[in-house]
Amino acid sequence: MHQDTQTSTPQLDEITARGTAPTSARIRLADGTLLDIEMWPNAAVADMVYLFPGLTAPDSPGWQNQDPWEDYLTGDEHGGTHCLEVPVEAIRELIAAHGGEHQDQTDLEPTAEMRLHSLRGFFSTGPNDHDVHTAFARIHEAGGPYLVCVWEYADDHGFGGTRAFYAEAENGTFHEVRPHVLQWLNGQAAFPGPFANWTGAHVPVAFEVSDDTHNYARTER
Template sequence: MITARLDRLIAEGTDRIFRPVLLADGHAFSVNIKAGEDRAAAVALWPGLEAPEGEDWENEDSWESFLTGGNADDSQFLDVPVQALRDLVEQHGGEAPTAPDDPAGTAPLAMLRAAGLRCVEDGYSLSADWHRVRVPLADGTEVVFEGFSARSHEVFPDVTTRYPIREHGYWTASWGEPGSNARTTVYHSAGQRRPYVEDTAALVGSIMEQARRSGGSAPEGGVGESAEQLARKALAEWGITAHFDDEPLLDGGRNTWLVIPRDQGAGKTSAGPYMVLALYNEDDDEWPMDQRPPVRPGDEWRVEVGDGNGVEKGLMERPADRLADCVEVIANWLTDPQASADDEDDDHEAAHAECIQPHRSADGYVDCDGRPL
């Protein structure tokens, strides 16, 4: 079986960097090898590609990808014989078709699908001649990618994935809400003059990384319930009601959460103690209760308790799959009056922690001037 690209990398070396090899079934790996060596210094298997069994693949280095800035989902192996690489290529049907007349969009589509990402072709077309690919993600966002041919204004439409590889100019990809003009660039290689294989591998790697941050691929049936919907349903199973609250941000967005008053009959009019149930993501610095499902890495539930006088404190934090723990704590708090008194005492002390005057007298709490509270 012909392994033209792999053979060229083995003969010429990769200059101490990883160079990609695309496989016919959509999988891929990257290799780091010195010119003419019979063993690769390191091989990174892309997500979805599993290492064959055998001693050639026993030296796995799980930290190398992280330390070198690679994809966190890659599997890296050290000191791999070149014959083992050729065998791997053969097991997956050879190298991907990258002949000059092959369509440019075939390889990235195959690679993304092999990694478990659903792709919708022409999902974002603006005209019959424009062909873009949409990658729906689990948090309700999407990546849209498109290619530009080197002679787009002369021969091919401005935006497409169907021009031949020999005419490839560059790839670009953006991330955002479906239909929104507010999008973030995920990949853009205009002006870099990258060879097609390197450009395509970099495009796919960037899309995979964004998919990881967004919780993976969206199911065909659509994204799941929002954090607010899940929380309301879980609270309702305990007979607990909550009302929605939010805070506008300077960038036009907003943070959102649910408020559970101790006086369940008062609803939004309650001025007494309450709890807050929220979804928080430190990486994104957001509280997106009503905006998306809790699927991103780093998503966590937070419970805070407030005394009704402006003092709040954090009570617990749990991973996204531990909502039930938070709801149980809220239910216990609603049915335990002593918990309320203890919480209010703790909140008062926290609020006056920096004061010079004592907080407690023989008759109870005093404020900073010594007056009874």
């Protein structure tokens, strides 16, 4: 389907005129999604376009040169897509397809859902204590609750046995983690939504040992 390429794109026009090298510039689209652009002034082709989660590279000329190695080398935590050598007009068409540019181009930080996109399914094969630390630290850094895993035991090899997940409050009390959060981590549900809806009722939790981060154990062997 042909997209309207006459949509006003003042941010893209400004970026095209002044360039961004050696850094990048970010645009928020009308639907709230984000993209980053790296390019030289008045170039017809952008060196790189990074599509944050929520944006998909169109199956059309100009978007075929994707670079998964860039994600690997930079440790991309968002789970977006790097596209190389993208024509400016192809970027303009993508912006038009998402309703144009957003009127508010301030505070262009990714939302929590964008920052944590790659954690969906992170526990799908059964997490170890390192997986727990990685996922829960990222959630907390993104402004989410301080989640913990309480394991059956800890020994010289680490944590093991059965496990249960809780949210620990600043006062040291523990609360239930709602099922849809764990379903998301297991790859069975979409992003759980606002952090305020991630936790439930207070529950008593007993443990003997902790790694001082997100792993606790009921007993130590």
